[in-house]
Amino acid sequence: MSDTKTPPPLPPLPGQPIEGPGSPRDVPPLPGMSTLDPAEMPDAIRAELEAPDPAAIDTGAAELKSGLNRCPRCGSSDIRPRLGTDLLVCEYCRHEWHGERVEELFGFGDGIAGLRGTVMASGAQDIDADAATLMSFKCSGCGAEVTVNTESTMTARCHWCRHVFGVNEQVPNGAVPDAVLPFHIRKDDAVARIRQFVDKRKLLALKAFKDEFTPENVVGVYLPYMIVDGNASASVAGTGEIKTREYTRGTGNDKKTYYDADVYRIERHVDFTVDDLPLESSSERGNLDVNVNTNNIINTILPFDTKNAVRWNASYLNGFTSEKRNTNVEALRPRLEDQLLSIARAQVEGSTRRYTRGVRWEAEALDVHGTRWVSMYLPVWLYSYHQPGRNGGMLHYIAVNGRTGETMGSVPVQQWKLLLTALSVGTVVEAIAIAILVGMS
Template identity: 20%
Template sequence: MATITYKCPSCGSSLTFDGNAKEMACSSCGSQFEVEALKQAIEIEKESENFNEGTNWQAKDEGFSDEELNRTRTFNCSSCGAELITDETTVATECAFCGSPSIIPAQFTPGTRPDSVIPFKVSKDRAVELFKNYFKNKKLIPNLFKKNNQIDEIRKLYVPYWLFSCTADADITYSAKRVRSFRRGNYRITQTRHYRIRRAGTVDFKDLPVDASEKTDNKLTESLEPYNTKDALPYVPEVLSGAQASRADVAIEDSKKRADERIARSMQNELRSTVLGYESVVPISTKINVPDGTCYPALYPMWLITTKKADKTYTFAINGQTEQLTCDIPMSVPKAIGWFLGIFAGSSAIITFIMSLILQFR
């Protein structure tokens, strides 16, 4: 299977895409090239060298089961020639032997070629800094994270998404009540008024992202939102250079269910926020309609960092555009209980002090 590796015309080192400059950059000599100019240089080089693109690489089936073969792809690094193995969804990776970035456009299946890509704005050094800064002033994390937090692995990933755009209509009826207490003579009267409230509205959703990779957890990817789609670029293979990327392997229909859930939740929260001034509000009828919509594939940037503690692996994910960070490090239960008891004890002391002042002036 053919791969693409972009080389620096000046020094021959591998080029990666700089999301801030929106150009191909060489980390060896510091040169930068516009994507179109680089394409022209590559075409000229191909013509001068009579470059042959007709090589047909065949995957070896030695030692693989039929199921593994169906999910495994072999290709040759266009830089050093080493044979590399990936799964069927990988569209960009790095050569394990020479480190050159390789792009495999043939891995895209019909309908999964992304329409747009949000390039990385967060550098590797900045991602490492965010990882280290996370542990500062975190009073409720377990003690084993207080020092020697080493990175086990860091990966620069483009995660596939399906982006949904639609206009949704909602009509929700609520049962609400207000409670008022007052004195009348020797009696305290509690008055409860019941209300039937209706709210209806229309909301436009633009580029609602739904994780399209089976490898990543929806809760993790949704914790990294939002992304700013104004920075999105039309897809060209060069943008993936220097990162790992996968194509969508979750069907649109399956992702649509997730999109419908998110749309419904957003509509419910939006309309509920307009029902104010009641002791309790309960929805008794909810109608949400999405008559038409569009969906297209895209790639969004994410740094994935793992660290090991006590033989367990913990994951950090960083939004490669906005620096938003999420992780699966648990809260220390003993510390949380101690913190709560400290707050409770402090509150009790304040209440006792106030009561003593009141008693002094009685």
């Protein structure tokens, strides 16, 4: 007998097959397990595995990646948008030029009915969590380093030679979209619209809000959206009723109204396309919890004329702030599908008008054949007011569409004033009813 231990086997050489006890070849499969056949997988999993990778459309401008957006006439980098137009203007020689509309440049308005799978513009690609927020440029004029914080701005001026730098390279941090829709409404116009909106509601407004209301503090901000084209089909099924008779039974307070109706089983199918459907691509703006904010206000100033959006150029953001996109396409699909189903219901509504007692949809199915996603900045003048309260209070917004001037907002109200008004209105209504009854007797 020997007390010496058997030495462990040496590891295999590179390229040598792994065999012997404990190797994968010696481990029997678990009961019931076999090689997975895609045909045996659930439909949803098989579709995801077999789906082609998203096709990409490169919308980047190679000539702008250096960070210097130069005037095509004199070469100056001091460029600003000309408000009220889609033009850029050189602050040095006053030359003006128009950005390229992405609708024609990349054919975003074409082929919607033929969309299959997922097509993304390059600015809509997934965000890399490790991508830097701070972008640095080496100034070609003086050699200094210029840093831009893309969380809130896309342009910066060199402190030494005054060159203006803009972030145009589509780094995957969500800050650089494919397109931008320039502001048309000026700040003084937005201030006047907000003031007019609040003046009509001051009677019931919170006193602190009226005391602190300063519409001049309105901010011009570019909000991130995904603009989606889609090709889809939907089927809905349910029951519809056509009233055939109405009658009452009982007397006095026990009188009740009854209906007789013919009940039908209804099925509808519709093929449709959507063109330029906007979805918020900021999780903060997409949070529509009415208990903590009034982000839903921003949806009420839609639509935007997205057909006029131009190719991304950071110079359009000179003088404005911006919010980064932080939501990827896959995270937005459930919201897109909800929107598409709503559109499908509206499409079939015209064919159900004969059902006078209404229609109840009991089953819905949506098939999205293809989508195209374009990342875009849309212009909004935004005034905010924080109302203190429980659970952090409420954040109120008044928003002005930076293209059309459409204005909507939320004004915090004094609850006792609201109650008093409701009681007064109720008293007036009651008095009118009594007067009518007296006149009839």
